[in-house]
Amino acid sequence: PVSTDGRVETAEAEGFLEKYGYLHQDNHIHNPAEVKTAVREFQWLSHLPVTGQLDGATLKQMGTPRCGVKDEGS
C-alpha cells in the first residue's frame, strides 16, 4: 500500500524490507537495531544518504517502480 504520491508508508516499510531480502521473514518481528541496519543497506544500494532513518526520500524510493527479485547478496 502506498500513499497517493507513491511513497511507502512507514508501517509498510518493514514489509518492503522483508520482501526484498533486507529483513528476515520469520514471524515478522524485528528489533530496532535490525531495522536500522536493513534501512542503511537499502539506502546504500539506492544511492541515498545512509542514515538508517526511514526519512521521506527513503520511503519515496521504496515506491519507485522496480524489479520484484530480492536485492540480497548485491
Place this chain on the structure above:
Amino acid sequence: HQVWAQRVYAVFTGKMASNGSQNRGKRYAQPGEKWYKRHLTYRIVNWPRHLAPGPVRLAVRAAFQLWSNVSGLAFQEVPEGPTDIRLAFYEGEHNDGASNAFDGPGGALAHAFFPCRGEAHFDIAERWTLYGHKGHNLFMVTAHEIGHTLGLEHSPVRHSLMSPYYRKLGRALVLSWDDIAAVQQLYGKPLGGQPIRLTGQAFSSALQEWELAEEPEGHPEITQPLYCQGVFDAITMDQNHTVLVFRGSVYWTVSAQGNVSAPLPLQQRWPHLPLAIEAAAFSPLDSKWYFFKGKRIWRYSGSALDHGFPRRSSQAGLPCHLDCAFYYAPLGHMVLFKGSRYSVLNLHTLRSEPYYPRRLADWTGVPQGTNGALTRPDGRLYLFREQQYWRFDPVKVRMTREGQWAQDLEWIGC
C-alpha cells in the same frame, strides 16, 4: 521476415561501440547457479494486452541479443514446446508464492528466477510500451529479467541494467561495465572477441524499421492498421477533418471519408522530431502543429519547424512528459493534461495561462492518464485511454458517452 531480421542485426552491429573497461564485478548468484550450456532456447508464453506480437517479439529478441553480444551465449526463439527460458505475463497472485504476487501498475514490474528454472514473469497490469515515456519500456525490463535467468543478481552500480530500479530507454548504452563483467564471469566473452554494446537509440531505430516493415501489405491477414490492436501515443485532427494517429516512430492518416493511409515515418513529414512523441495537437487558431515529448515542445507551420523551436516546456511554464494535448475552442487556448492536473497554453504568448495547473476534476468524468484527445467537427471532445474513449460535451461540461474506440468510432480507421 528474415530480411528484416538481418536488417535489424545490421542496425545493431553497425551501431555498436566496443567496450574498453575491464572492471570486475562480483555480482552473480551463488556459484553453481548458471547454465552449463551456451546455446539457450526461449519462448514467449503469452502477450501483453496492448502491444502487437510483432514488435514484442522484436523487443524480446533484442533483449536477448543484448546479452549474447557481450558474452559466449547464443539464444534462439522456439515458438512451441519445451525451452530453457520462458517469458510470461501474469496478474496478481500467480503460483509463485504470496511474496511474489504482482501488485498492479507501478511497484514490482516483473521478476525472474535464477538458473536453471528459466522463468521470467511480467505484471500484465502494467502499461507496457516500446516507445516514448508513457508506461514502462518492455525491452528494458525484459533485458533486466533475462539477466536474472542467466544468474545475475541486482547491481549497486547506478544506471546499470541490473540495478533493481526501472530505467527508461534513453540514448545511453544499455549495459554498464558491471553488467558486462558479471555476465562474462559466468559465460566468458563473445566468440568474436570484443563485446559490442547496444544503445537505446539503436534499439529504437531498429523498432522503427520493424513498424514500417510490419504493416498490412507485408501481412495480408492483418486488415487493420497496427494501432487498432493496441494503444497509440497521440491523436489529433487537421483543418480538413483528417484524423492523425501517432504510435512510435510512425503515424497514420484517416481521411474524412474513412480512408486509412499506410504507416508513415514521423520524421519524414516533420523533420527534427524525436523518434516518438508523447502528445500532438493541430491548432485551427494558427494552423500550426504542436508536438510534445519529455521536456520539449516543437511547433511546425506545415512541415517547417518554426524559428526558436524546439523550446523547453519550462520556458512556457508547462510540465514535462505530458499525457495529451488538444485545442479547446470554448477556451480559445490549448489544453494539456498531465496526471491529475491540466494546464492551459496561450498560443499567442506561448505561456501557460495564470492560475494553472488546476485539478482534472474540472472536467467531470475525465480519467487520468489519457493517451490523446481531439475535437470532432460537431464540437464534441473525444478522449482516449488504452482501449477506451470518453466523449465530453462542452455545452453540458461533462462526459456524455464512453466505450471501445476501435469498435465504436467509425472515423478512427479501425
